[in-house]
Amino acid sequence: MVQKLDTLEETPSQTAGPYVHIGATPNFAGIGGIYPEDLGLKPFPDDAEGERITIRGIVHDGTGTPMRDVLVESWQANADGQYGPGTQGWARLPADQENGIWTLETIKPGAVGAMAPHIALWIVSRGINIGLQTRIYFDGDDLSADPVLARVEHRNRLPTLIAKSDGPGSWRFDIHLQGDAETIFFDM
Amino acid sequence: MTLIPRARAQHPLAYAPGYKTSVPRSPKLALISMPATPTEDTGPVFGQSMLGELDNNLVLNLTGDPAIGERVLVHGRVLDQSGRGVPGALVEVWQANAGGRYRHKKDGYLAPLDPNFGGCGRAITGEAGTYQFLTIKPGAYPWPNGPNDWRPAHIHFSVFGHAFGQRLITQMYFEGDPLIPRCPIVNTIPDQSAIDRLVAPLDMNGSKPHDFLAYKFDIVLRGTRQTLFENKKEGM
Numbered sequence: 576m577v578q579k580l581d582t583l584e585e586t587p588s589q590t591a592g593p594y595v596h597i598g599a600t601p602n603f604a605g606i607g608g609i610y611p612e613d614l615g616l617k618p619f620p621d622d623a624e625g626e627r628i629t630i631r632g633i634v635h636d637g638t639g640t641p642m643r644d645v646l647v648e649s650w651q652a653n654a655d656g657q658y659g660p661g662t663q664g665w666a667r668l669p670a671d672q673e674n675g676i677w678t679l680e681t682i683k684p685g686a687v688g689a690m691a692p693h694i695a696l697w698i699v700s701r702g703i704n705i706g707l708q709t710r711i712y713f714d715g716d717d718l719s720a721d722p723v724l725a726r727v728e729h730r731n732r733l734p735t736l737i738a739k740s741d742g743p744g745s746w747r748f749d750i751h752l753q754g755d756a757e758t759i760f761f762d763m
Numbered sequence: 764m765t766l767i768p769r770a771r772a773q774h775p776l777a778y779a780p781g782y783k784t785s786v787p788r789s790p791k792l793a794l795i796s797m798p799a800t801p802t803e804d805t806g807p808v809f810g811q812s813m814l815g816e817l818d819n820n821l822v823l824n825l826t827g828d829p830a831i832g833e834r835v836l837v838h839g840r841v842l843d844q845s846g847r848g849v850p851g852a853l854v855e856v857w858q859a860n861a862g863g864r865y866r867h868k869k870d871g872y873l874a875p876l877d878p879n880f881g882g883c884g885r886a887i888t889g890e891a892g893t894y895q896f897l898t899i900k901p902g903a904y905p906w907p908n909g910p911n912d913w914r915p916a917h918i919h920f921s922v923f924g925h926a927f928g929q930r931l932i933t934q935m936y937f938e939g940d941p942l943i944p945r946c947p948i949v950n951t952i953p954d955q956s957a958i959d960r961l962v963a964p965l966d967m968n969g970s971k972p973h974d975f976l977a978y979k980f981d982i983v984l985r986g987t988r989q990t991l992f993e994n995k996k997e998g999m
Contacts, residue, residue, distance in 0.1 A: 582844045583983045587957045588774050589934040590782075590948060591919065594867045598857025598919055601883045606866055609824050609881050610815065615807075637787035644869075650806060650927040658805040665807035665927075687801055695802045697930050702784030704775035704951045706930060708803075723797055753791050762769060762794040763803050763928060 588705035595646050595699060600669050615667030618649065618681045623663070625654025625682035630711065630738060630746040633675045634698060637753030641675025644700050649679055649711075651694040656685030683713070691721040698750065708761045711748050712737045727759060735759050766799040766928045767844070767986050775951035782947045783908050803928030804987075809853040811887050819886040821858070821898035823879075830880035832861025832899030834975040837935070837963065840892040841922060844986030848892025852984075855885045855921040856896055863904030863914075872904055897975065903942055915942035915949070924984040935980045938964045 596604035600613040619625075634642045647668040652658050664684075668677040684692045694711040710723070714737050718724055727733060735758040738748040750758045777789035817824040822834060837856075841849040859865045859882065862874035866882050877899075886894040903913050917934045924930075936943050943949055943962065952958050960983075969977030 581846065582986065583842060583846055584773050584957070584960070585770060585844060585985050586931065586933055586960060586983045587952050587954075588931060589919075589951075589961070590775075590785075591921075591932045592934075593869060594857065594865045595919070595921075595932070597865060597867055597881075598855045598883045598921060601881070604867060606825075606881050606883065609883060610818070610885075614809075614813075637789075637791075640787075642788070648930070650802065652802075658801065659808065662807040662809060690800060690802070693802070695927055697927065699932055700788065702782070702786075702788030704777055704779060704782070704785055704789075706932060707790070708928075710802075723800065726797060727795055752788055757790060757792050760790050760794050762771065762796045763766075763799050 590701060590704050591646060591699040593644050593701040595644075596669055599646055600667060603669050613667065615648065615662070615665055618651065618664050618666040618679070619653065620663075623653065623682055626744070628681060628683050628744050628746055630679045630681070630694075630748055631676055632748040632750060634670065634677070634700075634750045635752065636702075639754070641670070642700055643670055643672050643675040645670045645675070645677070646699050647677050648697045649681070649694050650697070651681065651684040652687050654682050654685050656687045658687075689720055689722055691716050691718045691724070707752075708763060709750065709758055710736055710761070713746065714739050732757075732759050765804050765988060766926055767988055768796070769985055773954060773957045776953065779947070779951035782951050785951065799928050804926050806923060806925055806927035806929065808851065808925070809887060809923065814885065814887060819884050819894075819896045821856075821880070821882065821884045821896060824884065825881035826879045828879045830860065830877050830899045832877070834897070835900045836895060836897055836969055836971070836975050836977040837918065837980055838893070838895035838969060838977060839963075839980040839982065841888045841894065841924070841982045841984060842892055843924070843984055848888070848890070849924055849984060850888055850890050850892055851925075852888040852892065853885065853923040854888065854894045854982075855883070856898075856918050857883045858898065858901040858918045859904055861899050861902050863902030874902070874904070900937065908947055912947060913942055913945075915940045915946050920982065922982055922984065926987070929984045931982070931984060933982070934961060936962045937978060938962055
């Protein structure tokens with residue numbers, strides 16, 4: 576028998592379930608008094624430099640229904656293309672429980688190396704067995720040299736990763752888990 | 764440091780029709796594989812100073828009066844795939860009460876709420892990656908999947924390592940629970956040895972006589988490696 580590798584296997588994922596908000600955003604879930612406030616309410620302090628933007632979106636299931644119990648987390652660089660420090664650049668975006676819209680009020684990220692400005696998303700909910708990774712890019716930016724986008728074989732799917740402007744400083748980014756407009760999800 | 768690729772065979776399938784909600788909520792197309800970039804290799808860092816004194820004590824943290832049920836200490840380490848403890852990792856938990864009822868407006872199960880049990884807790888791992896929670900063992904509960912499906916007793920865990928690409932949500936089960944092999948959510952994981960790694964053994968040595976029992980649950984996050992022989996940068 577050959578030697579054994581001294582590496583461990585990653586703990587398997589399980590769905591976050593319908594009550595993820597109890598653990599992740601208890602105040603949002605109506606459980607007050609345990610934590611002073613929920614984590615990840617905003618990605619940057621009010622005095623952070625950069626262009627203020629708002630991104631809104633809906634996560635749709637395979638029938639086109641908005642997922643009102645979804646939890647999205649975002650992670651991005653600051654306006655200079657730097658990550659951190661601390662929790663800066665990270666936010667938690669519970670969907671509105673009536674209409675399923677999540678809202679990210681943030682700063683337009685700078686380019687990171689050769690990568691065009693982007694925001695990473697991690698999506699969990701009931702029915703999602705392992706968190707889904709995707710990215711928001713921005714319409715109007717030069718995306719031609721981005722090394723991640725360059726490796727997507729089916730170029731007709733790229734628009735699923737590109738937010739569209741719907742007003743000054745306002746962007747829209749919808750996600751489709753299945754169907755004709757299925758969003759690109761990554762294994763990165 | 765850069766993340767090594769995730770071994771997807773250790774994880775549940777996205778489309779696992781025994782768990783009905785996964786049917787419309789699983790991508791049909793393949794994931795696009797890429798090496799991790801600085802976006803995945805970095806992540807938020809949480810400081811101990813954000814924690815309140817009772818944040819990891821679910822028995823007391825809602826009202827200060829003790830919740831009803833089987834008192835258990837859940838403890839373990841957060842490790843990377845090299846077996847090294849991951850210090851400074853935020854671990855968040857949530858669960859039902861002793862009767863299987865969640866404090867959530869969408870949970871209409873007839874078992875009552877416990878006025879002294881909220882159901883959430885959090886901790887940040889110490890130097891060796893250690894964490895602990897004092898809680899009430901959650902009850903099993905029925906759910907609308909099959910006509911008579913019951914979740915095993917479980918605690919949900921959300922873990923942050925040092926990188927956004929390590930982000931993990933999972934569930935911990937309790938040793939010996941006969942509902943585990945019957946559960947469609949457990950069985951979204953095809954590999955039995957992977958399922959076994961979600962089952963916490965009873966740990967009598969960690970218990971405190973006349974006070975609480977203990978269960979041990981270690982969590983392994985996706986590993987990192989030094990960036991050796993990577994002088995071809997490819998712009999990443």
